[in-house]
Amino acid sequence: MSTLSKQEILFFKEEGYLVKRDVLDPELMAYARERLWEAAPSQLKRDRLETWIGPFEERCEDKMSYRSGYRWNYRQLGGEPWMIRLLPKNPSVWYMAEQLLGKGMLREPDRVRGIYCTLPYGDVPKKPSGCHVDGHPFHLGVVGYIDDVPPEGGGFMVWPKSHLKFYYDFHSQYRTEPTDQYEKDRACFSQQAGVDCHGRAGDIVFWHHRVGHAAGHNYSCQIRQAVLYDFRKQDIEHTMEESPCQNMWRDWAGVERSS
Ligand SMILES: [Fe+2]
Numbered sequence: 001m002s003t004l005s006k007q008e009i010l011f012f013k014e015e016g017y018l019v020k021r022d023v024l025d026p027e028l029m030a031y032a033r034e035r036l037w038e039a040a041p042s043q044l045k046r047d048r049l050e051t052w053i054g055p056f057e058e059r060c061e062d063k064m065s066y067r068s069g070y071r072w073n074y075r076q077l078g079g080e081p082w083m084i085r086l087l088p089k090n091p092s093v094w095y096m097a098e099q100l101l102g103k104g105m106l107r108e109p110d111r112v113r114g115i116y117c118t119l120p121y122g123d124v125p126k127k128p129s130g131c132h133v134d135g136h137p138f139h140l141g142v143v144g145y146i147d148d149v150p151p152e153g154g155g156f157m158v159w160p161k162s163h164l165k166f167y168y169d170f171h172s173q174y175r176t177e178p179t180d181q182y183e184k185d186r187a188c189f190s191q192q193a194g195v196d197c198h199g200r201a202g203d204i205v206f207w208h209h210r211v212g213h214a215a216g217h218n219y220s221c222q223i224r225q226a227v228l229y230d231f232r233k234q235d236i237e238h239t240m241e242e243s244p245c246q247n248m249w250r251d252w253a254g255v256e257r258s259s
């Protein structure tokens with residue numbers, strides 16, 4: 001069972017993210033990879049690495065299996081119970097999310113976002129990534145890797161400490177209502193290099209809902225395969241339209257207590 005130490009909670013508070021290693025269940029990850037390959041378009045052959053290099057030959061507009069360029073957002077499985085057990089209801093993941101947001105405060109998950117993939121780019125010149133902030137209402141994001149994600153392999157990228165700025169760049173706490181300052185801060189952070197949260201199968205990244213982030217470019221030979229979930233507290237309907245609080249950790253019982 002993984003838990004968060006006081007230092008880790010403080011790291012999350014200051015940096016806006018936290019990586020925890022070796023958390024996810026190997027059997028559920030193997031099953032997720034199986035199911036992903038069952039749904040893969042014929043262009044991709046599991047036993048022939050050279051076929052994994054993108055882009056996709058055909059776009060797929062179906063929201064449940066959206067494919068375009070190098071990205072494949074496979075959402076079809078997101079509501080299956082084993083997917084929920086794989087990520088938010090993994091006992092360690094749930095426990096740690098409650099450590100941050102408060103015990104008994106989280107909304108029960110009915111689905112996860114899905115398995116999000118980035119195909120390898122192949123032999124192309126490297127280019128920088130810019131960051132963005134998600135707008136939809138949630139408190140705490142978690143990304144879990146179901147296969148190894150080497151450095152520069154399309155891992156989740158974060159811009160440390162940007163949550164401390166971006167939190168105040170919206171008119172409300174949890175809705176998509178950026179102020180004029182948002183675009184200025186986004187341009188400014190995007191000039192800096194983000195942190196590449198690479199890792200092994202089973203590693204997870206927790207991230208604050210207003211931290212600047214991006215899906216990294218994939219210069220590895222692997223298909224980046226990640227599962228994503230957004231934790232929300234039960235009271236989000238009541239708090240989401242409030243203006244950002246002077247104390248940005250008001251809704252984070254565990255973070256408040258740690259400092
Ligand atoms: Fe995003």
